[in-house]
Amino acid sequence: MRLLLIAALILSYSLSINAQNQLDRTRIIFKSGKYSNSTSINVEIHGVGITEMMANGNESFSGSRWIKFQKLFHYTLSSGDGVKTVYFKFKDADGNESSILKKKIILDTTPPQNTKVEIDVPSKYFTDQKSLKVGVILTAKDAKYYQLGNTSAFHGSKWRLIQDDYVEWELEAGDDGIRRVYARYRDQAGNITPVIHDEILVDRTAPFGAKLTINNGEKITNRQDRKVELEIFCRQADSMIVSQDPQFIEQKWESYSIKKSISLTEGDGLKKVYVKFKDLAGNMTSTTTSTINIDTQAPKNIELQIDSGAESTNNINKLVTLQIKSDGAVLMMVSNSSSFSGGHWKQADTSVIDWKLKGETDGVKHVYIKFKDEAGNISRPIRASIELKRGF
Secondary structure: OHHHHHHHHHHHHHHHHHHHHHHHOOEEEEOOOOEEOOOEEEEEEEOOOEEEEEEEOOOOOOOOOOEEOOOEEEEEOOOOOEEEEEEEEEEEOOOOEOOOEEEEEEEOOOOOEEEEEEEEOOOOEEOOOOOOEEEEEEEEEOOOEEEEEOOOOOOOOOOEEOOOOEEEEEOOOOOOEEEEEEEEEEOOOOOEOOOEEEEEEEOOOOOEEEEEEEHHHOOEEOOOOOEEEEEEEEEOOOEEEEEOOOOOOOOOOEEOOOEEEEEOOOOOEEEEEEEEEEOOOOOEOOOEEEEEEEOOOOOEEEEEEEHHHOOEEOOOOOEEEEEEEEEOEEEEEEEOOOOOOOOOOEEOOOEEEEEEOOOOOOEEEEEEEEEEEOOOOEOOOEEEEEEEOOOO
16 A cells, blocks of 8 residues: 555656746747847737746736736836846646746847948039949947838838848939938847938039120221130039140139139230030039130231322312332321321222312422221321422
8 A cells, every 4th residue: 555655756856847848948939039129029829728928027026927828928127228038937727837937038129329321422513424332331339230211200111130231222203403311220120220311412513505705706806915805604613624724734723703804815816715614523524615716916008199109180170099019007097187086987998089288389299198908006107299280
């Protein structure tokens, strides 16, 4: 009888040990994984024969009580970020209890800090004509993932693992204008930062409508100092370079201005002035040019004869014919007075018929002439003489 009792006790103890071992093999799963960004977590229990359970953040299970087993139940972690340990005990229908089981989870309710997104370009302007691809620098402390977008809604943009702090990104297509790159970051616990952005001005269009005029459109000038006034125009230009050399050698860029005075190169002849424009982004125009002639020399090879060089005339009305020669003259002024009193400029010609000599009496008569060219240069006056012999 005593042996039977001992055997029963041994069997009972063995069954109890087996039951405990089975309870101790219970698997505990935190649905959020290794991290949680909320004190409220879901716990999944996988075990055999469990009828009751108990969970607590303290190994003493202070304040806890046995509750009916739930395969999936809700648990609230203590506040404060950091590693949290949750302790569990399980009981079967026979009252066998498991050992104290525990599982750790990291509570992280703080999003990544010190976030920044920067478009990596030399200036605030983007001028690439072939592509809208830029480099983007990512900055965020404790971030695991990033998301980029051309809008703050991040349409079609996936979360990506941060493997480098520099990534390539395609800006939004379209006309020139401001482009923004939006970013947000996420840590392992799932905390997401506020949306931030950086921006750049896409400017791939050079200034346009360039015009250059010299001396208000004059074709020729006779200024001895060769100084001329430039009238300049170009839409959206910020700077310009002006030169009389088409290669712009030794010239420097200067601020855009609608007027500029320059002195042309030495010597008479056709002069050319060249100008190019640039905007703030560095987009440059082709060369615009304008021309003007310099003529600082008065008409040369000038001659005047009266009646083909005759020494005298007996024309009763004092009428003679003037023969005229000049190179490069467009105007002439003829007078019977060396002061050219009352004279008027008129179109240059090779002769003047029926020119009336001055004075009422016979004698030597003088005729004076001077010439003006297109540039306004005036020749020295010359004269021709003839004796009037009418006999009275």
